[in-house]
Amino acid sequence: MTRATRTSPTLANVAAAAGVSRQTVSNVINTPGRVAPETRSRVQAAIETLNYRPNRVARSLRTRTSRLLGYCVQPAPVGMLNPVLDRFVHAITESAAEHGFHVLLFTAPAGAPGLDRYAELLAQQAVDGFVLSDTVVGDPRHGWLTAHGVPFSAFGRTWTGEDQGAWVDVDGAAGIGQAVAHVHAAGHRRIGFLGWPDGSGVGDDRLAGYQAGCRRFGVAPLVVRTDGGIEAGRTAAGGLLDRPDPPSALVCVSDLAAHGALRAVTERGLRPGHDIAITGFDDTPSAALPGIELTSLSQPIEQVGRAVVRMVLGPLGAAGPPTPPAGAAPHQLFEPTLVIRSSSHPKDDGGST
Template identity: 40%
Template sequence: MTQGARPPRRATTIAEVANAAGVSRQTVSNTLNAPHRVHPDTLARVTAAIEELGYRPDQSARSLRTGERRTIGYLAPVDDPFDPNPLMAGFLEALVDAAAAEGHRVLLVRPAPGEAAARAAIDELVAARQVDGLVFADVLHDDARVARAAGAGVPFAAFGRTTADLPQHWVDIDNGAAMADVVRHLAARGHRRVGFAASAADLPWMAARREGFHAEARRLGLDVVQPPPGGPGAPGVAGAPGVAPLRALLRGPDRPTAVAAESDLSALDVYEAIRAEGLAVGRGVAVTGFHDTPLCRHLHPALTSVRLPLRAIASALVRLLLAQVRGQTVPAAGQVLATELVVRTSSE
């Protein structure tokens, strides 16, 4: 030991807490694991002793007793560290907080791209008994990760809808209804000619947003403006990423007075196209986004966008997962949470 260094502090035992509080070891255990069984005065006395002595339960012993590892595995979607997905970064923060509120930690796992690697990662986690269950995000139709977990009997919760033949252990938003809210907002501001900006990504949540936009525009009798026939991006903006087709959309006397984007990143292309055509965002052409990522507040003008309830989603996923782990009743259907349209200068 280095001269002058203090010896490591010995961990406080449950017996020492019990002695300090004048109770049995079982009462200390009940205070930690079943406080509803302890008289309020006794609970306060034992809690004070725990804080004063700095007692920390032995998590390994607790895991042996309860069978819980107190760890949730999160198979993170593939991402680029130099261009990260801001929505999923926010979801991860919310998931870590929600797990901590239930006394759990999150084990982050990122398999290599491909279904085989994802299945192997799940098999390894299960074989090593490292986690109580798994959380998935960016769930696709016929998702191999979900199928593997369900087939192995591993508790899981999905941010995104699973197919009908799999357990409905999911939490999601109604993407179509959220985009319908956007259309109603634009119609209420007097817009009668509207456009939709989307990427080429063939993803179920993007398809739902596109369908929600068109269905509500038809219901309200709005004109949906498409690029000129034979021009860039024909036959429509959906499926034609980039600024060029958007510029084509904005030319001519019948251009849209408002454009709804499927995401905040798509809205950046809309901003660029509007300015390239000598128009003004907001005053000339209203713009909306989707996800309400931090960039919305820093754009000029600030971007109206659909906000996802990430904290509520993460909390619901953790509760759903732990209910399975603890053998509690689990709802037969998935849970849909409401979004919020945050109105800013771009569409006022």
């Protein structure tokens, strides 16, 4: 006589109900091909009536896989970039689910000290692998995870030259190239770039895209750096605008910097889109606000999330309908989409055609 605790049915219960052995039930679930059709349907009926679901924990213990992917949520979200990561979290959760995986969230300090948390989760067999984001130049996680043979994939390159692990990223250089081409096509010939300080992989990549664009169209580069904040962008953009030969277009490394530039422009009585073109990067919600209407580069986050999950699941032999391509390329670069708004192409201009 067992306690009347609300306990879920087990493999044994199903086996008894169907009049077969436990192993046969297990086979029906994991390798249906090895079970005779007649038996199979009988077992499946029993599974239905008992509403049986395999206990994930017991399965994990036996198979030594948790079917969980670790993802570290950043302690201090920077600026306005959150919307991107927000969508990313949703994207990886959804993609993981399609492969029978779930996402386990944890926090960790940035840099090497945070590695302990990764090690902890691994030692506890809590996760099968990791999805990384917010990667920085010289990120210690890639090397550590690679050295320990832990499956992972990252949203963002390491920029170190050494090729450690799988990554997916958005082609910032190509994106900025689009922006440069866009303003050049609108007739702008003096095109400035509002960038980040030297040394950030993402910033350098976007700068490179700007420089390539300048070469391509034969215009002189005009670069100024800021630390990324709105105020800094405003000051830096102001410096460009106050030159004797001010640019007529300002391509910005981020929406945040672009907001600062917009401010600097309007302060000087100029109208964005008419007197000067401004573009940003990330297409954050604030870019679409009325009165802002910032042209920006939208990142295909959902695609990135799907690709990242596919890559980390590859070595894990994900259990999905189709087997993921085993020899899939460990890297993938997506191109952002230029969303044109009136900051670079005023509605009442009727320019095209």
